[in-house]
Amino acid sequence: MEQQKVTIKDVADLAGVSKSTVSRYLNNGYISAEKQAKVRKAIEQTGFQSNFFAKRLKTRESKLIGIVLPRMDSVTVGKLLSGITRVLEPEGYQSILLVSQLSGKKELESMQKLQQQGVDAILVDSVGLTAEHVRRAQEWGLPILYTGQKNAAVHCLKIDDAAAGHRMGVYLRQMGHKHAVFAGVTESDEAVGIERKEGFIAGFCEGRTDAKVDFVETGFDFLSAYNQAAEIHKLDPSVVVGATDNISLGILRYFHERGVRVPEDISVVGFGGYDVGAVVYPALTTVAFDYELMGMKAASYLLNILRGGEAGMTNLDMPLLFVERESVQNLVKKTLPINSTSLPAMM
Amino acid sequence: MEQQKVTIKDVADLAGVSKSTVSRYLNNGYISAEKQAKVRKAIEQTGFQSNFFAKRLKTRESKLIGIVLPRMDSVTVGKLLSGITRVLEPEGYQSILLVSQLSGKKELESMQKLQQQGVDAILVDSVGLTAEHVRRAQEWGLPILYTGQKNAAVHCLKIDDAAAGHRMGVYLRQMGHKHAVFAGVTESDEAVGIERKEGFIAGFCEGRTDAKVDFVETGFDFLSAYNQAAEIHKLDPSVVVGATDNISLGILRYFHERGVRVPEDISVVGFGGYDVGAVVYPALTTVAFDYELMGMKAASYLLNILRGGEAGMTNLDMPLLFVERESVQNLVKKTLPINSTSLPAMM
DNA sequence: TTGATATATGGAATTAGTTCCACATTTTTC
DNA sequence: GAAAAATGTGGAACTAATTCCATATATCAA
Numbered sequence: 070m071e072q073q074k075v076t077i078k079d080v081a082d083l084a085g086v087s088k089s090t091v092s093r094y095l096n097n098g099y100i101s102a103e104k105q106a107k108v109r110k111a112i113e114q115t116g117f118q119s120n121f122f123a124k125r126l127k128t129r130e131s132k133l134i135g136i137v138l139p140r141m142d143s144v145t146v147g148k149l150l151s152g153i154t155r156v157l158e159p160e161g162y163q164s165i166l167l168v169s170q171l172s173g174k175k176e177l178e179s180m181q182k183l184q185q186q187g188v189d190a191i192l193v194d195s196v197g198l199t200a201e202h203v204r205r206a207q208e209w210g211l212p213i214l215y216t217g218q219k220n221a222a223v224h225c226l227k228i229d230d231a232a233a234g235h236r237m238g239v240y241l242r243q244m245g246h247k248h249a250v251f252a253g254v255t256e257s258d259e260a261v262g263i264e265r266k267e268g269f270i271a272g273f274c275e276g277r278t279d280a281k282v283d284f285v286e287t288g289f290d291f292l293s294a295y296n297q298a299a300e301i302h303k304l305d306p307s308v309v310v311g312a313t314d315n316i317s318l319g320i321l322r323y324f325h326e327r328g329v330r331v332p333e334d335i336s337v338v339g340f341g342g343y344d345v346g347a348v349v350y351p352a353l354t355t356v357a358f359d360y361e362l363m364g365m366k367a368a369s370y371l372l373n374i375l376r377g378g379e380a381g382m383t384n385l386d387m388p389l390l391f392v393e394r395e396s397v398q399n400l401v402k403k404t405l406p407i408n409s410t411s412l413p414a415m416m
Numbered sequence: 417m418e419q420q421k422v423t424i425k426d427v428a429d430l431a432g433v434s435k436s437t438v439s440r441y442l443n444n445g446y447i448s449a450e451k452q453a454k455v456r457k458a459i460e461q462t463g464f465q466s467n468f469f470a471k472r473l474k475t476r477e478s479k480l481i482g483i484v485l486p487r488m489d490s491v492t493v494g495k496l497l498s499g500i501t502r503v504l505e506p507e508g509y510q511s512i513l514l515v516s517q518l519s520g521k522k523e524l525e526s527m528q529k530l531q532q533q534g535v536d537a538i539l540v541d542s543v544g545l546t547a548e549h550v551r552r553a554q555e556w557g558l559p560i561l562y563t564g565q566k567n568a569a570v571h572c573l574k575i576d577d578a579a580a581g582h583r584m585g586v587y588l589r590q591m592g593h594k595h596a597v598f599a600g601v602t603e604s605d606e607a608v609g610i611e612r613k614e615g616f617i618a619g620f621c622e623g624r625t626d627a628k629v630d631f632v633e634t635g636f637d638f639l640s641a642y643n644q645a646a647e648i649h650k651l652d653p654s655v656v657v658g659a660t661d662n663i664s665l666g667i668l669r670y671f672h673e674r675g676v677r678v679p680e681d682i683s684v685v686g687f688g689g690y691d692v693g694a695v696v697y698p699a700l701t702t703v704a705f706d707y708e709l710m711g712m713k714a715a716s717y718l719l720n721i722l723r724g725g726e727a728g729m730t731n732l733d734m735p736l737l738f739v740e741r742e743s744v745q746n747l748v749k750k751t752l753p754i755n756s757t758s759l760p761a762m763m
Numbered sequence: 764t765t766g767a768t769a770t771a772t773g774g775a776a777t778t779a780g781t782t783c784c785a786c787a788t789t790t791t792t793c
Numbered sequence: 794g795a796a797a798a799a800t801g802t803g804g805a806a807c808t809a810a811t812t813c814c815a816t817a818t819a820t821c822a823a
Contacts, residue, residue: 076779087803092781101801121534122478123779126469127808133512141498144491151488154515163533164513165480168501186510187468291695318695325697345692348638348665350672423809434773439811448771470809473778769820776813783806790799 075115084111095119125187134371135183135191136164139171139217144343145360149194149216152364160372162189171196177205184209190371192216198223212374216367217260224374226367228387230260231268233340233356236389237310238272242280245400246308246336249273250283250301252294252320253312261312265340269310287316294319302329307336307400314339314346314355321349321396332398342392352394363387422462431458442466472534481718482530482538483511486518486564491690492707496541496563499711507719509536520544524552531556537718539563545570559721563714564607571721573714575734577607578615580687580703583736584657585619589627592747593655593683596620597630597648599641599667600659608659612687616657634663641666649676654683654747661686661693664700668743672697679745689739699741710734 077095081088084107093100094108111117125131134157138146150164157164165188167179173196183191190212195202198220206213206223215225241249251269256262266284274280283304287294294316301309301320311317317339324331331337331351339346342357366387424442428435431454440447441455458464472478481504485493497511504511512535514526520543530538537559542549545567553560553570562572588596598616603609613631621627630651634641641663648656648667658664664686671678678684678698686693689704713734 077781078779088780089782089803090801093802096781098782099801104801118532120473120779121532122469122473123808124781126467126473126779126810127781129808131469141494141501143494147488147490147494150513151515154488154513158515163529166497166501166511166513168498168505182510185465185468322695322697345695348669348692349696350669424811425809435810436773436812437771440772443811445812446771451771467809470778471811473780473809474811476778765823767820767822770818772815772817774813774815777811778809781807783804785804786802788799788801790797792797793795 075117076120077117080108080111080115080117083115084108129187131187131189132162133186133188134162134164134368135167135180135186135188137167137169137176137179137183137191137193137195139169139176139194139196141168145341146194148360149364149367152361152366153192153368154364155361156365156368156372162372169196173197173199177201180205180213184211190214190375192367192371198225212371214367214371214374216363219260224370226363226370226387227260228358228363229389230264231271233358233389234265234268234270235272236268236391237338237340237356238269239275240272240391240393241308241310241336241338241397242273242275242277243401244336244397246273247279248281248283248306249308249310250285250304250306251310251312252285252287252297252301252316254289254316255286265312287312287319289313289315291315291319291322295323298323302327302335308397309335309337311337311339314341314343314353317353317355317396318345318349321353325350332396336397338397342390346392347394351396354394354397355392357390357392359388359390422464423467424464427455427458427462427464430462431455476534478534478536479509480533480535481509481511481715482514482527482533482535484514484516484523484526484530484538484540484542486516486523486541486543488515492688492705493541495707496711496714499708499713500539500715501711502708503712503715503719509719516543518543520546524548527552527560531558537561537722539714539718545572559718561714561718561721563710566607571717573710573717573734574607575705575710576736577611578618580705580736581612581615581617582619583615583738584685584687584703585616586622587619587738587740588655588657588683588685588744589620589622589624590748591683591744593620594626595628595630595653596655596657597632597651597653598657598659599632599634599644599648599663601636601663602633612659634659634666636660636662638662638666638669642670645670649674649682655744656682656684658684658686661688661690661700661702664702664743665692665696668696668698668700679743683744685744689737693739694741698743701741701744702739704737704739706735706737 077088077091081091086104090100090104091108094105140146165183169176169179176196180191193215195215195218198215198218203222215223217227219225219227251266253266254262270282273282285297285301287297298320309320311320317337321331321337329335339353339355342355346353346355424435424438428438433451437447437451438455441452487493512530516523516526523543527538540562542562542565545562545565550569562570564574566572566574598613600613601609617629620629632644632648634644645667656667658667664684668678668684676682686700686702689702693700693702
């Protein structure tokens with residue numbers, strides 16, 4: 070087997086010291102100023118690079134963080150990863166990536182692989198927490214953090230969907246809207262299908278009895294929402310609330326095609342804060358989830374555990390960003406006399 | 417130092433064989449059926465897992481591929497990564513990710529880190545190839561493949577921008593367009609700024625003298641294109657060609673706001689094939705770059721070199737996907753008598 | 764019945780580091 | 794000035810695997 074060009078032994082010989090001394094130089098163990106200079110010179114001359122595997126074999130620290138992602142080709146995941154990397158890199162950690170392709174089984178397999186690989190910790194953007202997930206988190210010694218899903222028995226980090234929905238509900242109530250259609254997804258998705266919707270209804274109806282929320286179920290994708298748009302339109306609300314920006318985009322397109330003006334004739338809002346929302350006409354008002362920040366928080370959390378600070382469980386407190394753009398009409402303003410008399414020419 | 421729970425020695429003792437025999441069992445070296453059974457049983461009982469670092473130290477093969485990306489929060493990069501993973505995972509390789517944040521210096525540093533880490537190969541989605549990049553590819557023993565940039569001295573893989581431009585030019589010519597405005601970026605970007613534009617002009621003007629292409633420079637982003645849209649409109653072309661989909665989206669939004677109908681009054685096309693293009697109104701006709709396929713090709717290429725097949729240099733042959741949607745008017749059809757007489761009611 | 768070849772197997776060396784321990788200096792304290 | 798403490802240093806053991814080499818059988822041909 071071909072051997073390494075320059076080893077610690079070569080450096081030691083050249084510097085006239087022992088292997089131990091070179092190792093100490095490398096790891097801030099103590100060494101006299103004199104030998105320090107010699108070793109430094111020898112390392113420069115030889116171009117010595119420490120062997121990763123030999124070092125890790127002994128120290129049992131890989132400085133590698135395993136990350137399991139449900140898929141790669143989504144902006145959401147990209148931002149999450151971006152946030153994780155931003156925190157991990159300066160600390161000398163690097164990430165190994167595995168993709169679960171939205172399969173719980175592959176997710177577990179990937180975690181297993183990473184564990185064998187000797188990563189220091191694992192971060193999983195999970196598609197669903199099972200008993201097996203919980204068991205592994207306990208059985209293996211290493212820190213595991215789940216994002217996107219919630220379970221009291223493990224470390225996890227999740228967006229507060231109820232708060233997001235509530236926020237939007239309050240906003241639309243304040244804008245004077247009374248009849249909303251919530252274009253949502255199946256209730257089998259607890260976060261988006263239930264929490265987000267319930268949160269919205271609570272915020273929208275809070276403190277009044279004349280508010281009305283209808284519900285129409287769609288899929289997650291743009292096309293499925295587009296296909297439900299006619300039904301939504303028939304209910305004749307003043308605002309359509311898409312459970313995700315993609316849903317809202319599908320509805321927006323339908324309205325465009327039919328000549329329904331947004332927000333003059335009807336308002337549309339979404340959740341997610343995708344960049345696309347700024348590009349469509351009119352630009353979509355939305356509650357943005359800061360996935361990059363979530364990635365940063367997740368990474369910090371993991372780092373904290375790694376350093377022995379057995380941080381208190383689960384932090385659900387992910388801040389939300391309300392992005393007010395052009396797709397909502399202010400019904401309150403419109404009925405004020407000062408507006409209705411001074412601005413008729415603008416129509 | 418805390419030691420590993422179960423080592424190959426423990427398995428050997430339990431099975432009543434030597435370490436060597438267990439190692440042979442693990443690595444398909446020969447072993448009698450009898451001992452094979454014993455070892456299998458011992459491994460099951462102990463739950464033995466081979467130590468990654470000890471193994472790699474000896475074999476000098478990490479089964480790790482280093483990937484350097486300019487940024488993470490883009491769909492393009494996500495697709496590329498998705499393609500890479502799809503090829504690498506089934507072969508037992510895993511990826512270590514580093515982000516260069518669009519800096520050539522960080523890119524080089526990241527490569528260095530990966531090399532120290534003992535990866536088997538490096539894939540760089542480069543922001544610009546320097547002499548240093550070429551030098552490293554030669555100096556370090558390991559295979560390095562660059563994507564996104566071109567240089568004859570190293571392995572690289574790039575989209576054929578000239579062909580993409582040409583393809584679009586031919587299409588618009590066939591649709592009967594004679595006056596185009598190319599909304600492009602600075603020529604300091606060789607691929608997009610020059611190759612793509614020149615390719616378009618060639619395809620558009622091929623074999624005729626009555627074609628005209630004006631050029632307006634914009635930035636890469638949606639907003640900068642939006643700001644140039646008035647100037648473009650003044651030139652009164654029959655079609656606007658955005659150098660990227662983002663540019664086209666900015667222009668599309670401007671037209672929407674001014675009541676200019678697309679494609680009835682003016683056609684708009686782009687390059688890239690971003691999903692967004694299908695969602696806007698009208699859906700954008702574009703030349704899509706299959707970044708996922710590019711990732712797959714890149715990974716295969718690397719795998720091939722790793723296996724000793726010193727594959728011939730650089731394969732520029734990335735297939736393009738023409739995506740015809742709604743944003744281009746067929747001027748040829750329009751002038752046919754059968755249309756102008758039978759369909760006036762549709763206006 | 765030999766000698767030659769094939770098939771298994773164990774022992775020891777090897778991989779490139781870190782770290783413990785013993786020991787030699789030097790410095791500080793009483 | 795002797796004892797105690799601090800500071801360096803090298804040797805050897807250790808980390809957990811792979812692999813070379815020697816050796817022991819078993820199989821086969823002459």
